[in-house]
Amino acid sequence: SGLLVKSLTNALAADMGFGTREGVVATVELPPTLEESQGLQFYAAVLERVRSMPGVRGAAFVRTLPLSRASRRRFRIEGYEAKPGEDMELVINVVSDGYFETMQIALRAGRAFDSRDRSGRAPVAIVNDLLAKRFFAGNALGRRITDSGGRAMEIVGVVQSHKYLTMQEPPVATVYYPLEQEYRPRMTLAARVDGSARAMVDPIVRAMSAVNPRIPV
Numbered sequence: 084s085g086l087l088v089k090s091l092t093n094a095l096a097a098d099m100g101f102g103t104r105e106g107v108v109a110t111v112e113l114p115p116t117l118e119e120s121q122g123l124q125f126y127a128a129v130l131e132r133v134r135s136m137p138g139v140r141g142a143a144f145v146r147t148l149p150l151s152r153a154s155r156r157r158f159r160i161e162g163y164e165a166k167p168g169e170d171m172e173l174v175i176n177v178v179s180d181g182y183f184e185t186m187q188i189a190l191r192a193g194r195a196f197d198s199r200d201r202s203g204r205a206p207v208a209i210v211n212d213l214l215a216k217r218f219f220a221g222n223a224l225g226r227r228i229t230d231s232g233g234r235a236m237e238i239v240g241v242v243q244s245h246k247y248l249t250m251q252e253p254p255v256a257t258v259y260y261p262l263e264q265e266y267r268p269r270m271t272l273a274a275r276v277d278g279s280a281r282a283m284v285d286p287i288v289r290a291m292s293a294v295n296p297r298i299p300v
Contacts, residue, residue: 100245100254102187105140105280106273107287108148109300113268122268123202125295126179132290133274134181138283141185142274146177146267149186149245158258160218161227173214174255175230177270179262183209183242185275191215193224193240200239200261207261208236213244214256228258236260 111129113122126144133142147154155172165171180196182188191212200207208228215223215238229235244254262270272291276283291300 100188100243102275105276105278107276107280107283108271108273109284109288109291110269110271111291111298111300113298115268117268119202119266122266123263125298126262126270128294129272129291130179130181132294133272133287136286136290138277139287140275140277141181142272143182143185144179144262144270145182145186145273146262146270148271148273153255156258157231159229161229163218174257175260176257177260177262177265177267179270182259182273185273187275188245189243191241191243193238195240195242196259196261196263201263202266204264206234206236206264207239209240209242209259210238211244211254211257212241213254214258215241217256230258 113125117125130142130144133139153174154176156175157172159171178196180198180200183190183195192215193209196207196209210223210228212221215221219226223238223241226238227235228238242259244257272287274283274287288300292298
């Protein structure tokens with residue numbers, strides 16, 4: 084029992100690379116009858132409502148929360164020739180604007196996603212500093228990566244690496260897509276709040292449901 088408590092204490096004190104306190108998360112899965120444009124309007128309306136709530140310091144949507152699971156895609160890296168047998172499948176995530184600020188993931192270089200990164204605009208990506216070091220000797224801004232779907236994206240930002248899969252494993256090279264350019268019908272709202280996170284759960288859920296009562300949260 085003592086070892087269990089000690090291990091838990093050490094885990095809670097470990098640097099995850101993202102904020103772990105005062106957070107509320109809530110997942111929605113939009114129906115397939117909603118078109119992509121309607122889904123994006125729903126996400127935008129939810130963010131506007133939640134961000135305006137008293138006690139909310141930041142809110143954003145994310146496809147996969149840290150320490151939950153991981154999706155991967157194969158990539159080609161501009162100016163990098165993969166070694167024979169080298170694994171070029173990288174972890175990917177999809178996030179809205181405001182995600183890195185909300186999760187307290189530090190921006191190392193460039194910029195975060197914003198209103199410029201919409202559907203129909205030039206594809207962009209943000210990578211973590213582990214990927215930037217591995218493939219670009221740390222100088223990733225303005226370089227291009229191409230995913231298995233043939234989409235070539237310019238890297239516009241580099242963020243701090245963080246624990247992604249488990250607390251025990253080291254960080255992994257990660258590519259972030261902007262939600263506006265990689266629509267997903269299932270997303271999780273992450274909100275950072277003042278005071279008790281538990282007290283903010285019901286108000287946040289009500290604010291989300293007010294946008295469209297037919298979509299369960």
